[in-house]
Amino acid sequence: MGWEIDGVTLEQREAVQPPPPLGEAAAAAGLIDDLQSRVVGALTFDQENCDWLLLPAPTPPKSPSLTDETSSTPKNASIKPYVGMPFENIHAAEKFYKEYAHDIGFAVRVGQQRKDNDIVLWKRFMCSRQGFRDNKDNAVNAPPSEGKKKRNFAETRCGCDAYIYVKLDADNRYTIQSMVDEHNHGLVSPDKRHLLRSNRSVSERAKNTLFNCHKASMGTSQPYRLLHVSEGGFDNVGCTLRDLQNYYRDLRKKITNADAEMFVAQLERKKKINPDFFYDFAVDEQGRLVHVFWADAVSRKNYSHFCDVISFDSTYSTNQYNMIFAPFTGVNHHLQNIFIAGAFLANEKVESYEWLFKTFLVAMGGVAPRLIITDEAASIRAAIAKIFPDSVHRLCMWHIMEKFPEKVGGYSSVNDENSDFWPRLNACVWGSETGEEFESDWNSLMSEYGLDGNEWIQNRYRIREEWIPAYYMDVPLAGVLRTTSRSESANGFFSHFIHRKLSFVEFWLRFETALEWQRQEELKADNKSIHSAPQLKTSWPMEKQGSVLYTHEVFLSFQKEVVAARDHCWVQNITLSDEMKIVTIGDGRKKDRDIHVSMMPTCSCKLFLSRGIPCRHIILVLRGEKQVELPVDYFLQRWEKRCKRYWNTLDDKILESNDPAMRKKIANVRNKFEDLIRKANNSEEGMDFLLLGISNLEEPLDQMTSPNKQSKQDEYEAFIGCHIPNEVTVHPPTDICSKGRSKRIKKSKEVNACKKKRKVP
Numbered sequence: 020m021g022w023e024i025d026g027v028t029l030e031q032r033e034a035v036q037p038p039p040p041l042g043e044a045a046a047a048a049g050l051i052d053d054l055q056s057r058v059v060g061a062l063t064f065d066q067e068n069c070d071w072l073l074l075p076a077p078t079p080p081k082s083p084s085l086t087d088e089t090s091s092t093p094k095n096a097s098i099k100p101y102v103g104m105p106f107e108n109i110h111a112a113e114k115f116y117k118e119y120a121h122d123i124g125f126a127v128r129v130g131q132q133r134k135d136n137d138i139v140l141w142k143r144f145m146c147s148r149q150g151f152r153d154n155k156d157n158a159v160n161a162p163p164s165e166g167k168k169k170r171n172f173a174e175t176r177c178g179c180d181a182y183i184y185v186k187l188d189a190d191n192r193y194t195i196q197s198m199v200d201e202h203n204h205g206l207v208s209p210d211k212r213h214l215l216r217s218n219r220s221v222s223e224r225a226k227n228t229l230f231n232c233h234k235a236s237m238g239t240s241q242p243y244r245l246l247h248v249s250e251g252g253f254d255n256v257g258c259t260l261r262d263l264q265n266y267y268r269d270l271r272k273k274i275t276n277a278d279a280e281m282f283v284a285q286l287e288r289k290k291k292i293n294p295d296f297f298y299d300f301a302v303d304e305q306g307r308l309v310h311v312f313w314a315d316a317v318s319r320k321n322y323s324h325f326c327d328v329i330s331f332d333s334t335y336s337t338n339q340y341n342m343i344f345a346p347f348t349g350v351n352h353h354l355q356n357i358f359i360a361g362a363f364l365a366n367e368k369v370e371s372y373e374w375l376f377k378t379f380l381v382a383m384g385g386v387a388p389r390l391i392i393t394d395e396a397a398s399i400r401a402a403i404a405k406i407f408p409d410s411v412h413r414l415c416m417w418h419i420m421e422k423f424p425e426k427v428g429g430y431s432s433v434n435d436e437n438s439d440f441w442p443r444l445n446a447c448v449w450g451s452e453t454g455e456e457f458e459s460d461w462n463s464l465m466s467e468y469g470l471d472g473n474e475w476i477q478n479r480y481r482i483r484e485e486w487i488p489a490y491y492m493d494v495p496l497a498g499v500l501r502t503t504s505r506s507e508s509a510n511g512f513f514s515h516f517i518h519r520k521l522s523f524v525e526f527w528l529r530f531e532t533a534l535e536w537q538r539q540e541e542l543k544a545d546n547k548s549i550h551s552a553p554q555l556k557t558s559w560p561m562e563k564q565g566s567v568l569y570t571h572e573v574f575l576s577f578q579k580e581v582v583a584a585r586d587h588c589w590v591q592n593i594t595l596s597d598e599m600k601i602v603t604i605g606d607g608r609k610k611d612r613d614i615h616v617s618m619m620p621t622c623s624c625k626l627f628l629s630r631g632i633p634c635r636h637i638i639l640v641l642r643g644e645k646q647v648e649l650p651v652d653y654f655l656q657r658w659e660k661r662c663k664r665y666w667n668t669l670d671d672k673i674l675e676s677n678d679p680a681m682r683k684k685i686a687n688v689r690n691k692f693e694d695l696i697r698k699a700n701n702s703e704e705g706m707d708f709l710l711l712g713i714s715n716l717e718e719p720l721d722q723m724t725s726p727n728k729q730s731k732q733d734e735y736e737a738f739i740g741c742h743i744p745n746e747v748t749v750h751p752p753t754d755i756c757s758k759g760r761s762k763r764i765k766k767s768k769e770v771n772a773c774k775k776k777r778k779v780p
Contacts, residue, residue, distance in 0.1 A: 100119060100183050100195055102195050102197060102198060103195060107193075108193065112142075112144070113127075113129070117218065121215065124212055125215070127146070127147060127217040128144075128147040128149065128217070129142070130143035130145045139187065139193075144182060144183050144185070145179075145182035146179040146180075146181040146182065147175065147217060148175055148178075148179040148204055149178070149180070149182065150176050151177075152174065179202050180201070181199050181200060182199055183198040184196050184197045210254075213253065213255075213256075220257055220258060220262075222258070224246070225242075225256065225258060229267060232245070233267070233528065234528045234529060235529075236529045236533065239263050239267055243256070274522060274524050275522075275751075279751040279752070280750075281523070283300055283308070283311070283749050285527050286298040286311075295315075295316035296313075296315045297315075298312060298313040298314075299311070299382075300749075301374065302749055305750065306750050307749075307752045308365075309366075309752060310363070310374055310378075311363050312361070312362040312379070314360035317538065318358055321349060321351065322349065322386070323383075324657060324663055325349040325350060325352075325357070325657060327389045327657065328350055328390045328392070328496050329390070329391050330347070330415065330500055330509065331347050332394060333345040333364070333396065333399065334418065339520055339521060342364060342365055343364040344361070345361070346358060346359075346362075347361070350499050350500060353544040353548070354499075355572075357537065358534055362378075367398050371398075372399050373406055376406035376407060377406055387406075387410050388407065389410060389411065389496075390410065390413065390494060390495075390497055391403060391413075392413050392500050393412065393415060395482075400412065411497070413485060414482070414486035415486070416486050419486055422475075423444070426475045426476065427470060427476070430468065430469065432469055438468075440464070440468055444464060449488065451487065451488075453489055454483075454484070454489050457487055461483075465480075493625070493628065494629070495628060495629075496630065498626075499629075512533065522751075544570065544571070545660075548571045548660045549661075553566050553571055555578075556581075559581060560647045560648050562581045564648045565578065565581070565649075568659050569654070569659065570660050576630075577632050577633065581635070581638055583606065589604070589639075590643065591604065591605045599615055601614070601615055602614045602640050604636040604639060604640065606635060612624050612634075614636050616640060620637050620641065622636045622637050627653065
């Protein structure tokens with residue numbers, strides 16, 4: 020009885036004969052009349068239909084020439100294939116032939132095979148330059164396809180005959196049954212062999228580098244350059260930049276239809292990890308995502324401390340669906356911007372913002388912000404009036420001031436080199452302390468420069484009470500978010516991971532990394548404030564008191580006031596009025612300040628009211644009243660080092676995308692390996708010893724861990740952190756039109772500079 024597999028004899032398996040070598044098949048069929056011709060036929064075997072097919076014939080081996088890099092097998096090549104060469108399995112045969120091809124200088128293409136019950140009976144591996152391409156689409160007289168732009172491909176096929184034919188024998192081993200070792204083309208030189216397609220693959224290290232760099236808001240070129248340096252050259256990377264780009268392209272294609280579903284799944288996973296994570300979303304009749312909101316436990320706790328002043332900005336560049344990214348930003352006790360909550364909206368209608376603000380209230384326990392600063396959108400204004408009726412609403416000065424150069428850039432009087440328009444404008448906008456003072460300076464400035472007829476400027480003046488600081492000096496802490504640099508900082512933070520090409524999943528990966536970075540900066544500031552002391556500039560106990568209570572960043576502002584009180588302020592007059600002492604203080608500036616002395620003195624400069632820091636005038640008066648230290652009421656808890664210990668409405672919980680313990684172990688192992696490599700770097704004996712030790716670990720690790728190789732989808736899911744669903748219920752939005760800006764508004768000087776750089780044809 021013959022040898023059997025699954026009850027089927029080998030003779031039965033060979034009922035359909037495998038194809039002979041291509042050259043022999045063509046010769047037997049009598050199809051090659053002229054071996055020099057490249058326009059004749061050859062036969063190949065159709066494994067599905069068990070029939071022979073006519074294909075272009077191979078060309079004869081090319082004679083070696085002096086210009087060829089090589090045309091035959093090098094003498095120092097590794098083991099050459101031979102008829103009868105055995106292999107344990109078909110994968111070993113493929114691995115051997117590809118390694119042999121790399122040593123010789125050609126790429127391998129996997130050819131035909133025959134299977135029975137998932138067992139490969141025979142398989143062909145051939146030179147990648149075997150056969151010819153179908154040139155019917157490239158015919159000279161072929162009309163161009165409408166609406167399609169054809170790519171130009173370099174021709175690589177030249178009819179090479181080199182191949183090996185591997186077959187399963189009676190001993191359950193695979194052996195080479197037939198082969199051709201000669202090539203009809205020059206082989207690739209050693210310095211270019213890393214570019215052969217069959218020798219290229221995106222390694223696990225390259226994938227991890229690619230994924231980590233994308234999480235850090237980098238593109239694909241940066242990780243490839245990093246790999247080039249870390250691996251010691253392009254030939255050691257194992258792939259080209261295009262291979263890396265194609266690998267990431269496949270990821271984006273894989274998640275295209277499931278992007279919104281996976282984004283919601285990410286939020287749900289966060290909720291399961293930490294119940295204090297809050298999110299909500301809405302879909303339309305077609306199941307397409309229209310609104311989504313989220314705020315994690317740390318953000319919600321931060322809001323309980325710093326809900327007094329919130330910035331809401333919906334003018335950021337949107338994602339690939341043109342949805343509006345709308346973050347809520349606060350200011351912590353280190354004067355740092357902090358993320359409070361975020362949302363994507365399908366449109367800028369009043370109803371969308373009402374949904375968002377209602378959801379925000381639910382997430383924050385019904386507590387509305389005391390002061391909210393937004394852009395000029397009328398829909399936002401209407402929604403705030405309805406949902407946050409008790410909140411003070413102001414417009415963002417930064418957005419308005421950024422538009423000034425564009426709106427007045429055409430006026431020659433403004434652009435004159437000797438013009439003092441911009442310094443006077445800034446002094447008028449930022450320095451006015453009363454509405455009357457602002458109106459007088461504004462009207463004088465606009466009239467002098469001929470801007471009083473500008474419609475945009477007239478509209479800004481009409482709504483002056485909504486954005487000029489002089490009109491809300493009495494609003495507590497209204498001055499905290501008034502600076503341009505703070506708005507620029509927030510804009511710079513979000514712009515790193517927001518642009519029009521990103522999907523939801525890509526956004527979330529970058530966003531989490533950026534948020535971790537922001538919170539790390541807060542931890543560093545906490546550590547510095549708690550475990551170090553700032554340098555004092557006076558001997559006043561008040562300054563020492565402030566250095567103990569305030570964070571370093573706030574203390575520097577307070578210290579400035581203390582030094583000014585000592586060096587630049589003096590008492591000009593003291594009067595009594597209705598049992599109230601009024602002290603007039605001079606400080607070398609245009610105005611004298613009146614301090615109303617009571618149980619808690621107040622000053623006409625309103626610095627303490629608008630920014631929460633005692634002014635120099637109050638400090639001097641209290642010193643005159645023989646008060647060694649400031650009353651505790653002058654130290655707002657929101658500026659103190661330990662302010663977060665006063666209110667613990669939400670417990671701190673770790674929010675990690677992966678198991679933090681495992682992440683730490685991986686980092687430790689990686690660092691240990693890198694330390695060992697550095698130690699052995701200058702010793703060939705040491706490097707060989709290290710390589711041998713690592714190689715000896717492979718077999719025990721294979722027995723300890725799962726031998727199954729991850730599929731590409733498994734790799735993608737591990738990177739993203741959630742499953743890629745087969746059935747989608749939440750679909751990505753389509754056909755959205757928003758008026759959010761896509762790029763930063765350029766100033767007139769930048770626009771003019773760009774025009775000068777343009778080449779004239």
